[in-house]
Amino acid sequence: MTADTGFANEANYEYLKEEKINAYMPDNQFRSRDPKHKHQKEKYGKRHRDTVKGIMKVIPASDFTINTRKKAYRCPAGNELWLKN
Secondary structure (H helix, E strand, C coil): CCCCHHHCCHHHHHHHCCCCCCECCCCHHHHHHHHHHCCCHHHHHCCCCCCCCCCCCCHHHHHHHECCCEEEECCCCCCCECCCC
């Protein structure tokens, strides 16, 4: 099994160990230790740059509301987002 770093936490590691599941799940700091990624932030910038002018702030999913009948979400600004596929 493979998993994204977003799933890396002690509870998930413990579960995998208890269930004897062979998995590859990098911890959240693996890039900082890998020399291949030394200049990554210089080249691509940082994630969640919500304080930089021109970059939109990341809005958490919990701030959106869903209308299951219409299959649409409403953002905090009141705009409706619809499901295309």
